Every structure is written in structure tokens, then in C-alpha cells.
Amino acid sequence: MFTLSNSLVKVISAAWKRAVEIPQSERRRVTEIVLGVLLFSLPFVLSDLFLIDRFGRYFVWAIFAISVDLMWGYGGMLTFGHAAFFGSGGYLVAIFTTRGGSFLPLPLWPAVGLALFVIAVFSFLLATLAFRGRLPLRGVEFAVITLAVAFLLEQYARAGGDLTGGQNGILFEVRLGMFGLDLHRGRGFYALAGISLLIVYVVARVFVASRQGLITRGIRGNEDRVELLGYNVPNVKVGLFVMVAVFAGYAGVLFYVHDGIVSPTAVGATASTQVLLWVALGGRGTLAGPVVGAIVLQHLTATLSGTLLDTWLLVIGVLLIVVVLVFPGGILGHLNRGPAR
Amino acid sequence: MTTLLEVRSVRKSFGGFAAVDDVSFELRSGEITGLVGSNGAGKTTLLNVLYGKTFADSGSIIMNGTDVTKIPAFERVRLGLGMVFQITSVFHELSVTENLQLGALRKGREVRPSSDTDIDAILALIGLQSRRFDIASTLSHGEQQWLEIGMVLLAKPQILLLDEPTSGMTRAEAAKTADLCRSLLSNGTVAAIVVVEHNIDFIRRVSERVLVMHRGGIIASGSIDEVQKDQLVRDSFLGRMQ
DSSP, rough: OHHHHHHHHHHHHHHHHHHHOOOOHHHHHHHHHHHHHHTHHHHHHHHOOHHHHHHHHHHHHHHHHHHHHHIIIIIIOSSSTTTTHHHHHHHHHHHHHHHHHSSSSSOHHHHHHHHHHHHHHHHHHHHHHHHHHHHHOHHHHHHHHHHHHHHHHHHHHHHHHHHTGGGGGOOOOOOOETEEEOOOOOOHHHHHHHHHHHHHHHHHHHHSSSHHHHHHHHHOOHHHHTTTTTOOOHHHHHHHHHHHHHHHHHHHHHHHHHEEOOOOOGHHHHHHHHHHHHHHHOTSSHHHHHHHHHHHHHHHHHHHHHHHHTTHHHHHHHHHHHHOOOOOOOOHHHHHHOOOO | OOOOEEEEEEEETTTTEEEEEEEEEEEETEEEEEEEEETSSSSHHHHHHHHHHHHOSEEEEETEEEEOTTSSSHHHHHHTTEEEEEOOOOOTTTTHHHHHHHHHHOOSSSOOOOOOOHHHHHHEEEEEEEGTTGGGGOHHHHHHHHHHHHHHHTTTOOOEESTTTTTTTOOOHHHHHHHHHHHHHHHOOOOOOEESOOOHHHHHHOOOEEEEEEEEEEEEEEOOHHHHHOHHHHHHHOOOOO
């Protein structure tokens, strides 16, 4: 038994050594292909519709995690309040589709478009205040402000009366679908969330590889130097913030329309810090890492909470500590280390 | 020689302390100006005011006829100013080529976007061709300093500001940096250079003109030999001047 395990360790160790000799970009491509094949083949190998639907939810979380990774992993701007946009997506669509008024209620997709527009405007104003003010915010100051925004929105959601539904939030029955297809549950929702994830991932990957993405990575490394190469850093940061807010808002739309209920915790600090764990676990600044982190942690949570009724949080906490100690850069962050070529 | 930069009666205070006090000088094309002085003389504050990290309380800074006294740093860069720090500020997680691409990518006002050929030329100039794919954090201090100079040069500045470029360098690296400065000027890559430096041998090798700062003001200017004979300068360096 000892000999067998010893041999296994040697084989894994040799495979790992060979893997890290492969150039980073190739390793990343292989990781993405393997991950894509694994995730998108699930409906063909799983028969449990509930589980397929659950993976659709994980995909939505993954979109949320990608948006945080762009901001934190690539832009170097830690945000403690990103659920403000995720939850706002749910609240705004719920309000636009259920409340009465001059142009309300709206059908689902116009409501989604309007919700994302409102999120874009709100995030633009917030980022303008944060990055273009007399004393532009950086580092911890920025993180604290994002936390404050999430806290304020949560308080407003609780105290918002008929508009936000107060403590109970808003129950709404709008079905996800397009072109006559029902995409609200099971394989339909899985397909909608999966395609959305794929689109967001590709857009994020193209952005990271673009001129703007290189400038963003430069800001993470040394903001002052970027400015002294002639770039208008506040403008770059505002643009990035609006993009990630819209991604998070779209993820929130899918998630809460699918659930049919949105409540004050949706925009609060708990959801905001949860997503940071996914990104840290998967590997910030990798894009694929946060996808893995979101899916693995949420699946573990869903599975363990049903079996280890009293201790599942403890188990997940210990697992997180172990993973962070063994892979300080996150799982895929560790895999992606090595030669750049 | 045309005047590229005019500094007129610039003053910068922190609380009641005047770190830069009524400083005036002109920077002409084709010259390397050395800025020397003891610690606390105001050299770094003056550089900060020149590149726009902080704004002058009074006085004015004119670049090529444009008043830049109150415009932000990135706008000054677009008007032709380049700044290289004493503590290198390259992007440690990016490769050498990616660092240079960041210098070459800018497409703002006064656009002269650089090409791959420009990057190859700069790599040759700073002697890092063989390390183009290496991550910047793996370079030595001297190589990082040259990489930073390369990044700044790709933004095609007219005026280059260097803050203690030889700090932490070996003698050989400092000599190579001196050669680099002279060649930048002789081959027209930049039109003028301002060097803040404690290394007087380096200043002697590169600068035609030296400005000596003491307690926020300029107390002497001229060639290195001229200012070294100046009694005020000798007293200020030896600590006898009150």
C-alpha cells in the first residue's frame, strides 16, 4: 500500500514538473478547453434535471466571480461590495416587471435592458466620484467605500417599503425565455446560463488580451507609472468599473429571475465577501480560476450542507484554509506559474 | 538652442516649510542638466512639481510655450515629458516586452504610437534583447532601471527627468547608464535631460550644466568645475552655510 501511494506521488510529482515547464499561455489554453468540455458536457452525462438546473446557478455565480476577478485580479482594486450590482440586477428587474407606473410593468427583456442601463449609469457615477474626485480613492479606501455602498443599499432595500418589499423582498413570477423557448428551469436554464457564461468569459478574455487589458494589468502593478506613461488612469478605472458592474448585474438578473425572489441580503456584504472567496480559491487574475472556485465551493456547500447538517461550515472553512495555505495564488493561479512564453 | 522648459519663481510649501523656494531656470534643447544638493535640499520636491505629482503653490512652469503649472501628470507626459524614478517602477508581473508595450501603446493627444520595430530598437538600446520574454521581477536592479528608461522613451518624450538613476547600481552599470544618457541626446531620442544625482562622478560625465539646490533654492549654476569652486556651494555641502 505504501509502495503504491509512494509511486502515485512520484507520478503526480513528475507530471506536475512537466506541466509547469509548458509555457503559461499553452497551459491556460489547455485548462480552458478541459474546463469547457467538462462543464458543457454535463447535460449529456447527467439525467438529474435538478442537478443540471443547479449547475446553471453555478454558471451564474461564475459570471459574478469573473466580474470580480476583472476588478480585483486584473485591475488590483479589491471590492467588498460587488453584490450591490449583483443584487441590484435582481431588484431592478423585479421592480420593472411587477410594479405599476407610467411605463411599468415591462416585459422581461426590456426590463433587463433597462436594469443594466441603470446599473451602468449608477456605477459610472460611483466610479466617477471614487476615481475622479479631488482625492482619488485607492486600495483599502476604495474597498471600504464599496462595502459602505453595499451596506447602504441593503439598508435601503430593507426600508424601501412597497418599492423594494422591505424585509421580505420581492416575490415575482417572470419566466426566463426567448424565441418561444422556455429557459427558466432544467436544461433550458443550464443552456441560457452556460451561453451567458461563455459570452462573458470570451469578452473578458478578449479584454484582458487587449490594449485596455494590458493598461489595466499595469494599473494593478503600478498606477503611478501608468499615469506617467501618459494614460488617463481614472478614465480606465471608470470604464472597467462600469463593465464589471454590468456583468455582475446581468448575473444577478439571471439568478433572481430564476429564483423568483430577491431580498435585502442580495445586495449586502455577505454575498460580496462570498464571491471574494471563490476568486481567491480559484486563483485571481486567471479568469478560469474564479469559475472553478465558484462552482467547486457552491457545489461543496450544496452537497455538504445536506449531509453534514451541523459541521458543514466548519468543514468548508478548514478546506479553504488548507487550499489557501497550499496554493497561495489559488488553484489555477498555482498551475499558471512558470515561464511566460 | 531652443528653450524647452521654463521654470519661473516656483514655490512649494508643506505647512510653513518652503521645500522649493522661488526657483527659476530654463532648460534648453541639447543639454543634460544636473540637479544636485544635499539631502533635504528640495531636489525631489522640485522634480515632483515638474512632472505634476504635486502642483506649485505659486510661479509657473512653461513647456514648449504651454503653461503646464496646473495640469495633471499624464497630460504633461502627452506634451513630451518623461519621468524615471529612483526606485524603479516597472511592472514586476509583466514580461519585459509587455512593459515596453505599455510604453508604446498610448494613443492620446500628440499621438505617435510606436511599433514592434520601435520596441526592438529600444531593446537594443537598453541591452535587454535576450531577456525580452522574461518577467520584469527577474531582472537586476540596473536592468530594471534601463527597462524603465526604455518604457519612458517609447512614449517619445522631449524632456527626460531622471531621479538618481545610478542609485544602487554597480560602477559598471552607472558607467553604462552615463553612456546611455549621452547617446539618447546625441542620436536625438530626447531633446534634453534633467538628472537629479548624488553621484558627482556621474554628473561630471554627463552634465554640461549643474544647478545646485540648498534649502529649497538654487544657489549656483554652471559647469561642474565652476560650481565646485563656488564658496556658497562648498559651504552648503560641508554644512557651514546657515
